[in-house]
Amino acid sequence: MASISINEAYKSYGQLEVLHGVSLDIEDGEFVILVGPSGCGKSTLLRMIAGLENITGGEIVLDDLVINKLPPRQRDMAMVFQSYALYPHMTVRKNMAFSLKLAKASNDEIDQKVSMAADILGLEPLLERKPSQLSGGQRQRVAMGRAIVRDPKLFLFDEPLSNLDAKLRVQMRSEIKELHQRLQTTTVYVTHDQVEAMTMADRIVVMNGGHIEQIGTPMNLYNKPDTKFVASFIGSPSMNLIDGHLDDDGRFTSQEGLSWDLKDFAPKSAFGEKICLGIRPENIFVDGEGVALGEAIINVVEPTGSETLLSLRAEKANLHILDRSRREFKKDENVTLTADKHDFHFFQASSGQRLS
């Protein structure tokens, strides 16, 4: 196990800079997830930690040792790839034993470690099979097995569940989390799926355009997003974001014709400013109590059983609501909307930064 610090890390491909001075400290035994849209630099950062990409600027420190120049084999890290990257000419056993053989471990030690990993991951009956004879989930487990036999300082996961179907993804998600709780190995995990990030991470690092937008616990990011981007990225369905103006009397008016009285709880810094107002779909209620948001007409009803996603038209604005009352709604139904005053998020319109 180990802690890792990334200090002002830059990455450029020729003239194109893709990481613009990223800094991040990961504690010993922590499960940190890098999340963000495609092209935000999360996989590049992971590969820089692994040593598969050179570092243009800054430094990466593993347990007080700067590892910028160390090749991957000397970093004592194990990586699980999106495509599994199993050696097709080797059996599951040989795949898992490969790194130990290279490290010149004794046959007894190799057998013992492979058996232990196979036992943890339920791979014992598959040890003599080749990767082509395994299902997607089994291959994913072998890839994880190959990583854990080494007992590395750091686990790196590069979108390991992207190729699995939805059901298997949920299963593997809890298996990875359970594995981390059992082994307590420091883990850096990359995904573009915010649900994966929310459910598994001790801390989430939200990245956008080669920058870190926010670092925090899942609930911290959900409850107090620092920026409009984080607010929209974390949470599913995403937060309703409405651009408008909060006048000196605390009345919010949007271009779409919404007009809400927010004077009792809007932050002082937001008064007289152009702002972006955010409310999560699950925080807006139909015929509930709290701040009145006026009336809206239901456009689309999407029931999933435990909850119903409603797309509504309020004045000229489109809003989404996640209703958990199990009430049955109809298209074109007129409903009255309310929200709790603590569930409003205020962002500066120009910078997208949170106002508090």
Add this chain to the structure above:
Amino acid sequence: MSDAIIQSAPVWAKPTSRYSDLFNRALILIALGALLIFILLPIFWMLKSSFQSTSEVHAIPPSWWAANPSFEPYVIANKIVPLLKYIWNSIFVSASAAILAGIISCMAAYVLARFRFPGATLILVTILLTQLIPPITRVFPVYFLIQNLGLLDSYSGLILAYTGFAVPYAVLLLRGYFQSSVPAELEEAAMMDGCTYFGAFVRVILPICLPGIAAVTIFTFLLAWNDFLWASLLLSSGDAKTIQVGIGGFAGEGGGGRYPNAFMAACVASTIPALIMFFFVQKWLVGGLTAGAVKS
């Protein structure tokens, strides 16, 4: 009403399409059969003549089967020219060139497939350009080069020449193979597991690429085995001749006319090692080793 029309249409249409389909298939089969006869007849003729007596070979109307098959023509052929020695020479030269070209092209192709470095494109274009030059134009430069190196009339000179001719094509072929059949994640995984670049290449990439390497090796082997031009130019004296030059000498000295059965026996003997080589590596050629390496 409309349902009836829709249902009846295939009933009338079916026989016509089935007959035309059968006719088309018959035509294709006849054409393929004719092509097969065209290709196989000379080989069959060579094979059966190698077991017949001279009179049987010359018989009119032709004798299609050996009435009393005998290995006598093979014995005669080996007396006229040192057949086994020539075959051994050819095996040695062809196998050496194939192994050398395989090793060089593997490493060159891997570097060109995986690494970005200044001049990489220039190297590729140059390699491609060498394939556009007619082989006959290389006769004098290569001859004088081998002569200046002091390698004329030696196995080394011929092996060097064959390797040089095969490497450009092999590099182009293997580069494409590395790029399409071996995901970069595999070598990255190997490096994470403790390999160097070269270790990843040897332990992971090479075993996976055996089908491609086998194709390149057999290509080079056959190129060298079947060659007459370079072997007759660079290595044409005494017992060091390759089988193709040896058979050429056999025919040139009138052996082909006087001992047609022995000549055919020499020809059959010259094809056997290449056939064995092909059967030995064909399981790698049909490969498919990368199945399951990555999620497709």
